Amino acid sequence: MASAIRGSRVGAGPMGEAERGDQIERATVSYWCANGHEVRPSFAVEETVVIPDQWDCPKCGLPAGRDKNNPPSAVVNIPYKTHLAYVKERRSDKEGEKILEDALRKLRGDDIE
Template sequence: MAERTLRGARLGGQSFEDERGIEFAARQQVGYRCKQDHEFEITMSVEAEVPAVWECPRCGAEALSVSGIKPEVKAEKPARTHWDMLLERRSEKELEEILKERLELLRGGEIGPAHLHRANRKKGKASA
């Protein structure tokens, strides 16, 4: 039974409804031009908000509206680095003190990689 329902009709091929009595939405043609001087038009509804930028169908670059609509410039925040985030928590003076303490512990063999401490012990035994 299911086989007979699609007989004689292509899927997605054509509609069996006529267009009488249908009122289409008002449309407008919006022109765009990319940096490579490709010009093209896009059909949009009159009610639609027209974007200032559209992708060029030929080269994929950004195309600007030829009607003079300017793209909105978004205020971009500068990227926060690790140093910026560290300075939010501590002052430079505090960081210098912490660095000095950690270097003393490292040089004294209390912290750090084990292979550095073994090398220091061998030097200490050899000189004794």
């Protein structure tokens, strides 16, 4: 025996908006990324809603702006540096060898001080 409501979903019916209430007024804003993709999110039109200047492109992940001819540039990610990399920036190889030699001498007990 087949169900009488087969193929239907909750809320589907002839009532439409009257059943669910009126939708709030919306504004669709276009954003373009550096690859030329257009994103069109919609925002509620209210005094408290702030429409952002940039939006992330869902196709490529680049930031998208409202000016089609001047999209924002991609964010430059600086690669992670280890502690050793930072130390090597501050010290020369000669300084490093001297510090190492002083530390080894102290560990061996050769330190005269």
